[in-house]
Amino acid sequence: MKDILDLISPGKPFLPDALNAMQLGRANAMRHLWLTASVSLLAQPGTGIRILEVGSWMGASMLTWAAAIDRFVAGEGEILCVDTWAPYLGVDDINVDGAYRVMDRAAAIDLAYAVFRHNASCVPKKVRVDHLRGRSKDVLSMLRERAFDIVYVDGSHYYADVVADLTEARRLVADGGLLCGDDLEQQVTEIDEAYARDNIDRDALVDPKNRKAFHPGVTLAVAEVLGPVSSYTGFWAMRREGDAFVPVDLSGASPFVPEHFGEEYRRTVLEWARSSGFFKKQA
């Protein structure tokens, strides 16, 4: 199947909305800015960056990491992607809407894995991308302590899985490096915690107290493993200082919109960056 994609889109990323390849939809696409901002924050001339991504789907975030490595450390970096590329959503979620059904089906017929491998072959030449296909709880335990400058957790959002991923991820971050992730729209103090606890095996829901969407498993697991964290429109991050994890300020970082964003995504993200006024430097 990858051969077909290589023919359809030679040397160029393949990220169709019909397959939910961008994952976030236009309204949330600004989240990729936080990935580029994170790399800019850690970048030091002559020093490479090692990134571990837990949950890669079709490779949209992997492509963003690769673009940031290319821009900020001249391609001197590597990304290790860990994913099952297999169905993982529960039936209650699959029955919610078409996007979940498409994801489940694309994983079942191995299309997600083929698209990921095609997209991994489209990164800038010097950037190295490796992948390990397996359950994160099996794979992460085999990785060397403090081996990564950035560990990005965006795998299963079910509570027990996120607790396991974060517990391992903590161990894998180098001193001065970032532990970060996606889908923390609200922290535990903002939500109805009892409702979240009753729904730890659901992907995303609307909080009955404040009517805002959130991922119960992510909110509860982050609070339990790390406590309050720095968070930016769903992206969250903490920096390792010795044995502690401290908040991260991304406002002085240098984000950019990566090439693999289509025109509409690019426009939406730039509009958000301008209207939010968050970044001191131009996105």
Ligand SMILES: C[S@@+](CC[C@H](N)C(=O)[O-])C[C@H]1O[C@@H](n2cnc3c(N)ncnc32)[C@H](O)[C@@H]1O
């Ligand atoms: C939200 S998607 C990742 C999106 C991706 N980071 C992006 O932004 O383009 C979640 C991914 O986690 C993977 N996943 C789910 N459970 C997993 C597990 N137990 N171990 C490894 N990967 C898992 C799924 O196959 C899926 O590709």
